[in-house]
Amino acid sequence: MVDVPRFGTDSFSVGLSLNYAHKPLVLGVERATGEFQTLRVLIEHQLLGQLDLAASLCNCGVFSLSLPIALVERGDSSNGSSSSPRSWSPWATSAVRNIPGEESSIAGTIPLRGVGAREPRLGMLLRLYGQPDTTPFSASAGGYLWLPLRRMLEGTAPHTSDEEFRVMPRLVLAGYSHPLQWSLTGSFLYRPEARQGLHPALGGDRAGSELGLGARVSYTDKQRGFSLGPEAQLMTVVIPRDQAFKPFYTSLEVLLGLQFKVGQTLQVGLAAGAGLMRQLGTPAFRFMVRVSSTSTLTPQSEGHQAPAGLPREKSGVSLSVPVAVPLPMSIPLLVEVSPEAPADGASEPETSQDESPGDRDHDTVTDAMDACPDQPGAPSMESSRSGCPGLVAVKNGMLLLQRPITFARNTDVVLDESFPVLQAIADALRASPWLQKIRIEGHTDSQGPTQVNNSLSIRRAHSVMRWLQKDGIHPARMEAAGHGPSRPIAVNDSEQGRAANRRVDIVIIDPPAARADDERS
Structure with missing residues (x-):
C-alpha cells in the first residue's frame, strides 16, 4: 500500500503478488445510532493476482506497468437466497421496504465466475531530492494512470473497472536513518463520479475523486535484507462534495508488513491487516504476499564498457574535446576526453584527472x-x-x-x-x-x-x-x-x-x- 521508492541505475524488476480480501463488498444499512447492519455479503472472498514490471533509469526515475487479474471471487449474487430479506431484522426490513423493485434485486453486483481481467495501471515516479532508502530525507513525485477496461472490452464487470480513465498524482516523502525507514505519501485520485450498481436509496455506492494519505515506518536491517513495520492508508471521497469525508465514503486500512531477501536478487514481502473504516471495496481483512526480482538492464561482461552517456575512448583519430557529462540534479561538469594515442603514432603523455x-x-x-x-x-x-x-x-x-x-x-x-x-x-x-x-x-x-x-x-x-x-x-x-x-x-x-x-x-x-x-x- 505505502511504498518506499527505490531508484537504481539501469535496473529492471519483475514482481508477482497475491492479494486476498475478506468481505471487500457488502450491502447494508445504517441504523439511527450510526451502527452498520450487513444485509448481504456481495463479495465475501476475493483473490487478486498482479504482475508488476518496473524499470529504474539513471538513478532518478522509475517507470512501471501493473497488470492485475481477479483469480477468485465468492459471495452472494443478486439472485442468491442465503441472505434473504426474511433473515433481516425488523428495522432493516423497514429501511428497504419502500425501495422500488424486487427485494432480491437490491444489489446489482454479481461476483465473477472464473478469472477476470482488471484495469492495467501505468506508473511514473521521479526523484527530486535525496535518496529514499539511504538518506534521512528525500522527496519524489509522480503518478498513476488506470486504463478503463469497460471502455475497451465488452462484458467487463462494473466492480472491476471504471468506464473512464483514472489519474492519481502523488508526492512521496521518505528517508532512512538506521535502523528506521519511513515513508509519507499524499495523493489525489481523479475519477468521474460512478455508481457500483447498488440501489441509490441505500447510499454508499457512489465513487468519485478521492484524497489519500499514507504512512509507513519500519525497522530495517540492510545487511540482512530484513524489514518489519506497520503502515496505514486513508482514502476519502472529496468530490462530489455532499459525500466528502462521510464514514461510508472513507476508508482506513492498517497493515503489518514484513520484507526479507532470498539470495542476491529475490525479495519476498508479506502483509496483513484490517479495514478500520470501510468505503466501497475496502475489506474487513487483507493478506498479501509478493515476490520480486531485480536485475541490471546492462549485462556484465569481462570487457568493461563505460556506463551509458559517458565518452568512450577512440583510436586512430587525434581528438581532445570538452564533453558535458549529464549528471542528476543538472549539475554542470566539464570533462576533458583524450584519446589513447594520436593518429600519427607519436606518443603523448597520459593526461590524468589529477593533472x-x-x-x-x-x-x-x-x-x-x-x-x-x-x-x-x-x-x-x-x-x-x-x-x-x-x-x-x-x-x-x-x-x-x-x-x-x-x-x-x-x-x-x-x-x-x-x-x-x-x-x-x-x-x-x-x-x-x-x-x-x-x-x-x-x-x-x-x-x-x-x-x-x-x-x-x-x-x-x-x-x-x-x-x-x-x-x-x-x-x-x-x-x-x-x-x-x-x-x-x-x-x-x-x-x-x-x-x-x-x-x-x-x-x-x-x-x-x-x-x-x-x-x-
Missing part, C-alpha cells in the same frame, strides 16, 4: 567547481560540499577513507557504524561518472590460517560491493578482490597494527591515468 588544469588540490574537482580548492576532497552532488574534506577523498588513484569500514568479528557483516562511510563512497561515485570502474580490495591481519583470511577478505570486499549496488551504483563499475594478510600497511605485532591491516581499500582502475601521483612537483 586537470585548474585543480590545485588534485582531487578531480576543478577549481571552478571546488568548494574547497586547496583541500583534497571528493566530488559531491551538492555544490557547497563538492571537493571538500569529508569521509572520502580522491587521492593517489584511490578513494581514501577517513574512517575504516568495520565488520563483525570474523564475519563479512558490515557494522552499522560504517554505513555513513559506505554512503559517502556511493555519493562520490555518483558524482564522478568519469570514474568508470573501481576495485574493492579486502585485507586482514596475520592472525589465523592464511587460507581463512584470504576467504574472509574477498567476502568482505563482496559485502561492500553489494551494499554499494543496493545504493544504486552500477555493478559494471565495480569488482572485488581479497588479499588476506599479504599486503600489510603496519606491523602485525601490536593490536594497533593489526587493526590498521584489517581494512578495505577502494582503488580506481578505470581510467588508469587517474592513479597519478599527486605528490610530484
Whole structure:
C-alpha cells in the first residue's frame, strides 16, 4: 500500500503478488445510532493476482506497468437466497421496504465466475531530492494512470473497472536513518463520479475523486535484507462534495508488513491487516504476499564498457574535446576526453584527472567547481560540499577513507557504524561518472590460517560491493578482490597494527591515468 521508492541505475524488476480480501463488498444499512447492519455479503472472498514490471533509469526515475487479474471471487449474487430479506431484522426490513423493485434485486453486483481481467495501471515516479532508502530525507513525485477496461472490452464487470480513465498524482516523502525507514505519501485520485450498481436509496455506492494519505515506518536491517513495520492508508471521497469525508465514503486500512531477501536478487514481502473504516471495496481483512526480482538492464561482461552517456575512448583519430557529462540534479561538469594515442603514432603523455588544469588540490574537482580548492576532497552532488574534506577523498588513484569500514568479528557483516562511510563512497561515485570502474580490495591481519583470511577478505570486499549496488551504483563499475594478510600497511605485532591491516581499500582502475601521483612537483 505505502511504498518506499527505490531508484537504481539501469535496473529492471519483475514482481508477482497475491492479494486476498475478506468481505471487500457488502450491502447494508445504517441504523439511527450510526451502527452498520450487513444485509448481504456481495463479495465475501476475493483473490487478486498482479504482475508488476518496473524499470529504474539513471538513478532518478522509475517507470512501471501493473497488470492485475481477479483469480477468485465468492459471495452472494443478486439472485442468491442465503441472505434473504426474511433473515433481516425488523428495522432493516423497514429501511428497504419502500425501495422500488424486487427485494432480491437490491444489489446489482454479481461476483465473477472464473478469472477476470482488471484495469492495467501505468506508473511514473521521479526523484527530486535525496535518496529514499539511504538518506534521512528525500522527496519524489509522480503518478498513476488506470486504463478503463469497460471502455475497451465488452462484458467487463462494473466492480472491476471504471468506464473512464483514472489519474492519481502523488508526492512521496521518505528517508532512512538506521535502523528506521519511513515513508509519507499524499495523493489525489481523479475519477468521474460512478455508481457500483447498488440501489441509490441505500447510499454508499457512489465513487468519485478521492484524497489519500499514507504512512509507513519500519525497522530495517540492510545487511540482512530484513524489514518489519506497520503502515496505514486513508482514502476519502472529496468530490462530489455532499459525500466528502462521510464514514461510508472513507476508508482506513492498517497493515503489518514484513520484507526479507532470498539470495542476491529475490525479495519476498508479506502483509496483513484490517479495514478500520470501510468505503466501497475496502475489506474487513487483507493478506498479501509478493515476490520480486531485480536485475541490471546492462549485462556484465569481462570487457568493461563505460556506463551509458559517458565518452568512450577512440583510436586512430587525434581528438581532445570538452564533453558535458549529464549528471542528476543538472549539475554542470566539464570533462576533458583524450584519446589513447594520436593518429600519427607519436606518443603523448597520459593526461590524468589529477593533472586537470585548474585543480590545485588534485582531487578531480576543478577549481571552478571546488568548494574547497586547496583541500583534497571528493566530488559531491551538492555544490557547497563538492571537493571538500569529508569521509572520502580522491587521492593517489584511490578513494581514501577517513574512517575504516568495520565488520563483525570474523564475519563479512558490515557494522552499522560504517554505513555513513559506505554512503559517502556511493555519493562520490555518483558524482564522478568519469570514474568508470573501481576495485574493492579486502585485507586482514596475520592472525589465523592464511587460507581463512584470504576467504574472509574477498567476502568482505563482496559485502561492500553489494551494499554499494543496493545504493544504486552500477555493478559494471565495480569488482572485488581479497588479499588476506599479504599486503600489510603496519606491523602485525601490536593490536594497533593489526587493526590498521584489517581494512578495505577502494582503488580506481578505470581510467588508469587517474592513479597519478599527486605528490610530484
